[in-house]
Amino acid sequence: MIDALDLTQALLRADSVTPAHGAVFDIAETALTAQGFRVDRFVTGDMPDGPVENMIAVRGDTGPHLAFAGHLDVVPPGPGWTGSPWSGEIRSGLLYGRGAVDMKGSVAAFIAAAARAPAAGTLSLLLTGDEEGPAIHGTRAIMDRMAERSIRPDLCLVGEPTSAQRLGDTIKIGRRGSVNIWIDVPGRQGHVAYPHLADNPIRPLVAALAELNGLVLDRGNDWFQASNLEVTDLHVGNAATNVIPAHAAARLSIRFNDEQRGDDLVARVRAIVERHAPAATVTGRVSGEAFLTPPGALSTLVGNAITARTGLIPELSTTGGTSDARFLSRLCPVVEFGLVNATMHQVDEAVAVDDLHALTDIYDGVITRAFAAG
Numbered sequence: 092m093i094d095a096l097d098l099t100q101a102l103l104r105a106d107s108v109t110p111a112h113g114a115v116f117d118i119a120e121t122a123l124t125a126q127g128f129r130v131d132r133f134v135t136g137d138m139p140d141g142p143v144e145n146m147i148a149v150r151g152d153t154g155p156h157l158a159f160a161g162h163l164d165v166v167p168p169g170p171g172w173t174g175s176p177w178s179g180e181i182r183s184g185l186l187y188g189r190g191a192v193d194m195k196g197s198v199a200a201f202i203a204a205a206a207r208a209p210a211a212g213t214l215s216l217l218l219t220g221d222e223e224g225p226a227i228h229g230t231r232a233i234m235d236r237m238a239e240r241s242i243r244p245d246l247c248l249v250g251e252p253t254s255a256q257r258l259g260d261t262i263k264i265g266r267r268g269s270v271n272i273w274i275d276v277p278g279r280q281g282h283v284a285y286p287h288l289a290d291n292p293i294r295p296l297v298a299a300l301a302e303l304n305g306l307v308l309d310r311g312n313d314w315f316q317a318s319n320l321e322v323t324d325l326h327v328g329n330a331a332t333n334v335i336p337a338h339a340a341a342r343l344s345i346r347f348n349d350e351q352r353g354d355d356l357v358a359r360v361r362a363i364v365e366r367h368a369p370a371a372t373v374t375g376r377v378s379g380e381a382f383l384t385p386p387g388a389l390s391t392l393v394g395n396a397i398t399a400r401t402g403l404i405p406e407l408s409t410t411g412g413t414s415d416a417r418f419l420s421r422l423c424p425v426v427e428f429g430l431v432n433a434t435m436h437q438v439d440e441a442v443a444v445d446d447l448h449a450l451t452d453i454y455d456g457v458i459t460r461a462f463a464a465g
C-alpha cells in the first residue's frame with residue numbers, strides 16, 4: 092500500500108521547478124514500478140535551465156483504459172515563505188510546499204488510489220516535467236510517444252486543482268482558448284506645430300481599439316461565458332511634448348469559447364485594424380484553442396465518485412486559464428478534477444492533509460467506476 096501523504100511529502104522535497112527531471116521522477120517511478128506499472132521515462136528537449144523529462148507508466152492491457160495526466164514540475168517558489176518551500180512540513184493539518192496542490196498532491200493521490208485498484212482494466216499515468224513552462228516538450232511529446240506505441244486511453248482524467256472552496260465542488264469539462272495579438276501602427280515623425288508634414292499613428296490606432304472594444308464576439312452558450320477581448324498594453328514611448336511619434340503599438344488578449352477559433356479571431360482583428368491603419372502589422376499567437384467534453388458518461392462518473400465521498404454535487408465549469416487538457420482532448424473524453432486551488436502558485440502553497448486522503452478515495456472511486464463501466 093502507498094500512503095498519499097508520505098508520497099506527496101517525498102515529491103515536495105524534490106525541487107522540480109520547470110523543466111523537471113531526475114529526482115522527482117525517480118520517486119514516482121519507484122512508487123509505480125512497485126505496483127506493477129511499466130515505466131517509460133524519456134527526455135524530450137532542452138530548455139535554458141535544463142532537460143525536460145516525461146514519463147508514461149502503464150499497467151494492464153485489457154478492459155477499459157483510464158489515463159491520469161499530470162505534471163511534476165512546479166512554478167518557482169518566490170520569496171516570502173514561512174518555511175522552506177521544499178520542506179514538506181505539516182502545520183495545523185496543512186502540508187506545505189511548492190506543488191502541494193498544483194499538482195504533486197493529486198499525482199500522489201492517484202498513485203495511492205491505483206495501488207488499491209482492481210485488475211479489471213488498464214491504467215496509465217502521463218506525467219510531464221514541462222506544464223508550467225512553455226509546454227512545448229511536455230504533453231504534446233507524450234502524445235507523440237503514445238501514438239508511436241499505440242497507447243490509446245478511452246477516458247482521461249487531468250489532476251489539475253479544480254476545486255474552488257471545498258474539495259469536490261468543481262469539475263472542469265472544458266477550457267476557453269487564448270490568443271494574444273500585437274498591433275504596430277507606423278506613422279511619420281514630425282513637429283506637432285507642423286502636423287501636415289507628419290502622420291500621427293495614434294489616431295488610427297485609437298480608432299481601431301475603440302472599434303475592437305465595442306466588438307461583441309459572441310454571447311456565450313450553455314457551457315461557456317461570452318468570449319472576451321481585452322486591450323492589455325498601449326505603447327508609444329514618446330518622451331517629447333512637441334513631437335508626433337513615428338510608431339504606436341498595442342497588445343490584446345482574447346479568451347474565447349468553443350464558438351471561435353484562434354486564427355479566425357486574429358484575422359478578424361487584422362481586418363478591423365487595417366481598415367483604420369492600412370500599413371499596420373498585426374501578429375497573433377494562439378496559445379490554445381477552446382475545447383469541451385460535453386457533459387456525459389465521464390463527467391457523470393467523476394461526479395458520482397465525488398458525491399459518494401463528499402456529499403457534494405460538483406459544478407461543471409469551463410472557467411480559468413488553459414491547461415494541458417486542451418491537447419489530451421484530441422485523444423478521448425477528458426475532464427479535470429483535483430485539489431482546492433486557493434493557494435496554487437502562491438507563497439505558502441498548502442494542501443489539507445484530510446483533502447489528500449479524500450482525493451485518494453475519490454480517485455479510487457473513479458477508477459472502480461471506469462473499470463465497471465467497460
Ligand SMILES: [Zn+2]
Pocket residue numbers: 162193194222251252
Ligand atoms: Zn498545474
